[in-house]
Amino acid sequence: MRLTPLVGAVAGLALVLTACGGGSDDEKKPAETKAVALEGRGPITFVTGKDTSGNLQKQIDAWNAGHPNETAKVIELSDKADEQRNSMIQNAQAKSDAYTVLNLDVVWTAEFAANRWIAELPEADLGVDKLLKPTVETGKYFNKLYALPADSDAGLLYYRKDLLTKAGITEAPKTWKDLFAACDTIKAKVAEAKDAGCYGGQFDKYEGLTVNASEAINAGGGQVVDGATGKPNVNTPEAKAGLDVLVNAFKDGHITKKAITYTEELGRADFQAGNLLFHRQWPYQYALAQDKKSSKVVGKFDVAPLPGVNGLGVSTLGGHNFAISEFAKNKATAVDFLKYMTSPEVEKANALVIGKAPSVAALYDDPEVVAKFPYMPALKTAIENAQGRPKAVKYGDVTTAIQEAAYGALTGKTTTDQALSDLQNKLVTLTAQ
Numbered sequence: 001m002r003l004t005p006l007v008g009a010v011a012g013l014a015l016v017l018t019a020c021g022g023g024s025d026d027e028k029k030p031a032e033t034k035a036v037a038l039e040g041r042g043p044i045t046f047v048t049g050k051d052t053s054g055n056l057q058k059q060i061d062a063w064n065a066g067h068p069n070e071t072a073k074v075i076e077l078s079d080k081a082d083e084q085r086n087s088m089i090q091n092a093q094a095k096s097d098a099y100t101v102l103n104l105d106v107v108w109t110a111e112f113a114a115n116r117w118i119a120e121l122p123e124a125d126l127g128v129d130k131l132l133k134p135t136v137e138t139g140k141y142f143n144k145l146y147a148l149p150a151d152s153d154a155g156l157l158y159y160r161k162d163l164l165t166k167a168g169i170t171e172a173p174k175t176w177k178d179l180f181a182a183c184d185t186i187k188a189k190v191a192e193a194k195d196a197g198c199y200g201g202q203f204d205k206y207e208g209l210t211v212n213a214s215e216a217i218n219a220g221g222g223q224v225v226d227g228a229t230g231k232p233n234v235n236t237p238e239a240k241a242g243l244d245v246l247v248n249a250f251k252d253g254h255i256t257k258k259a260i261t262y263t264e265e266l267g268r269a270d271f272q273a274g275n276l277l278f279h280r281q282w283p284y285q286y287a288l289a290q291d292k293k294s295s296k297v298v299g300k301f302d303v304a305p306l307p308g309v310n311g312l313g314v315s316t317l318g319g320h321n322f323a324i325s326e327f328a329k330n331k332a333t334a335v336d337f338l339k340y341m342t343s344p345e346v347e348k349a350n351a352l353v354i355g356k357a358p359s360v361a362a363l364y365d366d367p368e369v370v371a372k373f374p375y376m377p378a379l380k381t382a383i384e385n386a387q388g389r390p391k392a393v394k395y396g397d398v399t400t401a402i403q404e405a406a407y408g409a410l411t412g413k414t415t416t417d418q419a420l421s422d423l424q425n426k427l428v429t430l431t432a433q
């Protein structure tokens with residue numbers, strides 16, 4: 001279930017904390033922005049996290065061939081979300097025009113829009129009706145569009161189907177309990193799995209941990225931010241039960257010790273090397289793990305919905321939206337570039353090569369895409385049911401608080417009780433500012 005989004009606390013425009021998705025019109029104060037004219041034509045830059053697909057430059061080359069006077073140059077940043085955010089903030093604070101189009105994580109819209117680092121977009125002109133609804137909500141701030149969804153994301157459970165089958169297990173586990181039991185059975189029965197880690201996710205102290213901790217909290221029936229009131233509500237028995245699954249699995253070894261350093265890319269390396277039985281990961285891993293050049297698990301794995309405590313789990317909503325820097329010169333060119341990059345043709349080509357979750361809804365049922373990536377219809381459902389992360393102007397502080405609480409509990413530095421009670425207090429303070 002998606003949360004019913006409500007505005008939590010608003011002090012001026014300093015901070016809005018709600019479930020990702022924005023509030024209803026009458027509860028929202030209009031943003032006091034002066035719409036910037038999207039003018040200027042000429043060369044632009046496209047600033048993005050590391051391209052793991054290898055496909056981006058091809059799309060840029062095609063754009064450049066058709067726009068010789070308005071070429072786009074890719075500026076590739078780190079593969080870690082927090083480092084990308086830092087680079088983009090530094091550029092904005094310097095009011096530099098070096099970055100034109102920004103590939104923003106879905107959780108950064110409020111912060112970038114409230115600080116006037118990105119320009120309001122001409123929503124009526126951008127064909128948002130063809131995009132998945134939850135993705136469009138992530139691009140809005142006070143009901144205005146600041147970032148156009150270019151891809152979506154939901155977590156999937158990657159599992160070694162070959163080893164499950166060898167151990168006589170016919171279905172992917174639906175609960176954590178079943179998942180850990182499956183590992184024990186596989187390790188007891190299948191010699192080649194003896195040394196593999198049971199489960200890994202993204203547990204290094206960065207945005208990935210915010211995602212994984214939130215999913216665990218949701219899996220226990222808890223929430224970081226209450227869906228009905230929009231207020232922090234993480235100090236609950238349900239949230240503790242959820243986070244405790246991870247805490248206990250780190251203690252008893254069901255989560256491989258190394259996973260405390262895992263980012264998406266480090267975990268992927270281990271899964272592709274055959275060192276993990278189960279891996280929580282985004283869809284982008286699928287095509288890469290099927291590549292014979294870099295993967296030892298080609299044809300050996302499948303994907304399933306994330307597990308929960310008493311049944312299936314719920315993913316955190318991920319994805320990326322394209323925004324235009326307020327300080328960029330060639331904003332009219334940037335608008336056309338946004339339209340091009342989110343066109344069904346470009347997104348389809350992208351989906352076919354890398355199997356990432358598109359923002360264009362129809363592609364999830366496109367026969368060619370589904371033939372190559374059979375998980376697409378299930379992924380669409382996972383995205384529609386995904387939970388948003390807090391929507392906060394001070395998102396950096398909010399996510400740091402979540403990461404610190406989760407990291408402390410997972411490494412045994414604090415108890416789960418203490419971690420979540422401290423987190424609740426911090427989030428309440430942040431929303432009161």
Ligand code: GLC
Nearest residue numbers: 081105106153207208318319
């Ligand atoms: C993926 C998601 C993004 C998330 C990040 C965390 O890139 O699409 O929303 O914040 O992973 O590492």
